[in-house]
Amino acid sequence: MARTELHEVSFVDIHGHRRAYVKVGSGPAILLLHGLGCDHTTWNPVIDRLAQTHTVIAPDLLGHGRSAKPRADYSVGGYANGMRDLLSVLGIEKVTVLGHSLGGGVAMQFAYQYPERTERIVLVAPGGLGREVTPLVRVVTTPGFSAAVGVLTTWPLRRLLTTGMRVAAAVGPSLTHDLDEVAEILDTFVDPRARRATRHVVSAVVDWRGQIITMTDRAYLTRRVPTMLVWGTADHVIPAHHAARAQAVAPTIRVALVEGAGHFPHKDAPEEFVALVRDFLETTAPARHNRGAFRAMLRAGAAAPAGGLAVAPSAG
Known part of the structure; x- marks a missing residue:
């Protein structure tokens, strides 16, 4: 979207x-x-x-x-x-x-x-x-991030995941409050250049300890x-x-x-x-x-x- x-x-x-x-x-x-x-x-x-x-x-x-x-x-x-x-x-x-x-x-x-x-x-x-x-940010620094997200952003799976996130954000507990924003970000990761850039950004500010x-x-x-x-x-x-x-x-x-x-x-x-x-x-x-x-x-x-x-x- x-x-x-x-x-x-x-x-x-x-x-x-x-x-x-x-x-x-x-x-x-x-x-x-x-x-x-x-x-x-x-x-x-x-x-x-x-x-x-x-x-x-x-x-x-x-x-x-x-x-x-x-x-x-x-x-x-x-x-x-x-x-x-x-x-x-x-x-x-x-x-x-x-x-x-x-x-x-x-x-x-x-x-x-x-x-x-x-x-x-x-x-x-x-x-x-x-x-x-959040661990969702830390995972970006892992070696398999780009390949894994490449799979997750294939059309049928991405549609299922992002729809589920938006529903959870709308009706779920406070822990899922921002999942609609995560869904928006996942949509941008269709572009492999965006995935690579995000990994570079996160690697500069976060490691596995935070x-x-x-x-x-x-x-x-x-x-x-x-x-x-x-x-x-x-x-x-x-x-x-x-x-x-x-x-x-x-x-x-x-x-x-x-x-x-x-x-x-x-x-x-x-x-x-x-x-x-x-x-x-x-x-x-x-x-x-x-x-x-x-x-x-x-x-x-x-x-x-x-x-x-x-x-x-x-x-x-």
Whole structure:
């Protein structure tokens, strides 16, 4: 089943690879970064609402959606570089970067690599805050993944599996809440290039023990950039208790829990999600990068004084 495109998709070639993106609205810029196996359409329920007050850029990350799927660098650092280049081509200098799951890890890396271009950070059930992650993601790193999924995506079997997943998501317990999204991802794996790209992505961030990447060692840097975490309480992909871990190492982070939502709170509760994001945007001032202050924070590490911007208190 093809994902529904509600907005005009534009394309630009960067470093010889086609990049697909949606750009709507006007005003200060928000960069929306989707998760593993998804594309810009994951933001369909919230794009138009956010575009009422902001310029919204929602790309398909390399290896996903309608963007190219080459043999390339699929690390979070590589993705952050790609987003810097896309924004430069579009003439956008500064953004509030909002990332979901894998996109949350990319958002954190973008803010770390390009603090001068980052006004705020919104992380939605992000990777990088703990080791735990669903076994469905870990299995992607196994040697037989591509061959096995190639069999599972043959037409009769894929139709049976995806239908079963969507039914289970609709009527099953909370544990099956996000299986409709898994079904959407499985549909994309018909393309062997998508399977290969996904394996490269996961291998860069996860091994058999769980997540490899972490932001906790650099979380103190968020003291100078307004940062919010949004998490569904029924998330069985990356557990919501990672939010408390983030707040323990970075007390200025605002945390909002969406009751009953799964791994995709922006789809499960779009109105509440947009209200949370709008309130965050309206009650925080955009970060202004100061090289001297940034250098001092790096030298002091986690003991650095907060200084700079005052981040609004927790909303949840």
